[in-house]
Amino acid sequence: MKELSKLSQYVKAMRKKYGLTQEDLSAKSGVGLRFVRDLEQGKKTLRMDKVNDLLRLFGTELGVADISRNNNDEV
Numbered sequence: 001m002k003e004l005s006k007l008s009q010y011v012k013a014m015r016k017k018y019g020l021t022q023e024d025l026s027a028k029s030g031v032g033l034r035f036v037r038d039l040e041q042g043k044k045t046l047r048m049d050k051v052n053d054l055l056r057l058f059g060t061e062l063g064v065a066d067i068s069r070n071n072n073d074e075v
Helices: 006-017 022-029 033-040 048-058
Strands: none
Touching (some): 006 033, 022 048
16 A cells, blocks of 8 residues: 555545545635545645645645755755
């Protein structure tokens, strides 16, 4: 079984918390049903703007986060 990302787990949990079906979430967020299904199933490549459209329903959004690097700080 594929391990789901934190994002996938979060969206599914919030959808269930508010008693929404995937179809409801799709309609309310303005993204396609296929997109909702792909997100909840942990698809690795998704459009960030669409993810944020969906997350705004829950008062959240994706953003940049610092991560520590093993080597040096050069890009």
